[in-house]
Amino acid sequence: MRYIGNKTRLLPFILRTLKKGGIPVGSVHDAFAGTASVSRALKAQGWRVQSSDLLMSSYVFQRAYVVADFADPLLNEMAGELAALAPRESFISRHFSPAGGSESGGRMYFTPANAGRIDAAREELESWRKAGRVGEDSYYVLLAAIIEGADRVANTAGVYASYMKRWQPNARRAFAVAPEVPVKGAQPARAHLMDAIEAAKSIGEVDLLYIDPPYNSRQYVAYYHIPEILARGWTESAPAIRGKVGLLAGEEGRSQWSHGRRVQKLFSALLSATSATHALVSFNSEGHLPPEALLSLLNKASADGKVTHYSQRYRRYRADSDRDGRHYHRDIALEHLYTVRLR
Ligand SMILES: C[S@@+](CC[C@H](N)C(=O)[O-])C[C@H]1O[C@@H](n2cnc3c(N)ncnc32)[C@H](O)[C@@H]1O
Structure with a gap:
């Protein structure tokens, strides 16, 4: 569905990055699942998926597109x-x-x-x-x-x-x-109607934590x-x-992550709460977290002192409203992914 931050178009980039980053198929926590597009793609690749989001609508998508088999x-x-x-x-x-x-x-x-x-x-x-x-x-x-x-x-x-x-x-x-x-997955999946940090604590050890939070003040x-x-x-x-x-x-359903000043603290709290081996972070620079701040957070959390950055240009469609109805215009945006080994 039309959803701000929906990663459907970026799935090939995400899957390619996991390969390039040497992160093999295993277990994953998709902490900000939204439309469940990433969870769904990972399930299709054979991952054991757990997903979370604050919204019931996201929980419905997680159950329908990932858990249901x-x-x-x-x-x-x-x-x-x-x-x-x-x-x-x-x-x-x-x-x-x-x-x-x-x-x-x-x-x-x-x-x-x-x-x-x-x-x-x-x-x-x-x-x-x-x-x-x-x-x-x-x-x-x-x-x-x-x-x-x-x-x-x-x-x-x-x-x-x-x-x-x-x-x-x-x-x-x-x-x-x-x-x-529904398509039967190689591994059973689980959905959580839960805050990302709480979910990370309750899920425990996984191979990968995927982080795609809201980066601006939109609730x-x-x-x-x-x-x-x-x-x-x-x-x-x-x-x-x-x-x-x-x-x-x-x-x-209201999120703390939409308050600019709190994002940095929340990011650190999430990285401390997870028992994941690797993290994959989706980032766009139009939000209120500066890239240098994110890099410094990831560097601190990195087990080997390395943070790898990948970026891809993509065409996005924006809807403007005006008196005459729906108008879409295209522009080019840059999408960033970071991978880091946490333990
Ligand atoms: C950028 S969207 C994720 C998009 C998703 N990757 C997709 O492809 O559809 C961010 C999501 O984070 C959720 N969210 C906001 N605060 C949260 C929190 N504290 N814990 C879990 N999810 C949260 C929002 O409800 C929203 O669905």
């Missing part, structure tokens, strides 16, 4: 059923589409028709889980497909911090549920509040929301 023969049939349900007016309709009238503050994240379909699919899936109609693997695979399907018809410029004031072509398309069939829980609401659901207790765009009201 049972391909239910009825998966596509169930997805078709979820997408074809009669629309319901529930949480998403009331708060994130004009169907909610004054309660939604006129928020135009989804057309009323799509909001009703998303509400129906999300609630039905929850009732299947309660009734035992769907196993845990398929539950997460279908939930990930609902979140990704909703993202494809969201009337935004890529993140949910604001919505467009006119319906964009993608928002007018019908919501669909397209599940990804992922605020940029992706609707995927997070879809992941958490609302049948047990309705999420409290606030403000113009309906952000989640609580502190849950």
Whole structure:
């Protein structure tokens, strides 16, 4: 899905760097898993993967794309059923589409028709889980497909911090549920809905720690509040929301790593907490940690006094919002990877 910092395009660079760095396939902790793109690629290479993230939406992706390995023969049939349900007016309709009238503050994240379909699919899936109609693997695979399907018809410029004031072509398309069939990994995987440092302590020894934290002040829980609401659901207790765009009201999911002054301390704490043999760090220089500060942290943690740096130029697409709708422009960015032996 469209996600700031999603490493999908950089996977060949990451895999190449592991090879060049002489880090063989083994066990890994992907500490800031996000869309789980890196965990998923490592699973496919035969790694034993453990992953963590503060967000429930990321946990859903980790479960769906990495942990799940049972391909239910009825998966596509169930997805078709979820997408074809009669629309319901529930949480998403009331708060994130004009169907909610004054309660939604006129928020135009989804057309009323799509909001009703998303509400129906999300609630039905929850009732299947309660009734035992769907196993845990398929539950997460279908939930990930609902979140990704909703993202494809969201009337935004890529993140949910604001919505467009006119319906964009993608928002007018019908919501669909397209599940990804799980692939059995060579090794079982585990997902953690947990802070990276806590997870590193609880996971213990691994061959590799992959570090890809937020490097600027954007709070992922605020940029992706609707995927997070879809992941958490609302049948047990309705999420409290606030403000113009309906952000989640609580502190849950908010990250310390988005506070510039704390990143250096948090980095050191993570490097002390892990029992990994190697670390692989993704870094981009547009955040609030200067490259010299990162290098000095890694040097201190290095067991052999060496830190290896790799960089690659890549083309990225940025979405700008303006009155006329979605506009993407391309620019060239530099992505950095550092490898270091910790013990
Ligand atoms: C740059 S993104 C990771 C992108 C990921 N590698 C991918 O390919 O999608 C950073 C992630 O760190 C998560 N995060 C922020 N603070 C965290 C913390 N204290 N512990 C674990 N994850 C955290 C965010 O929720 C976000 O998903």
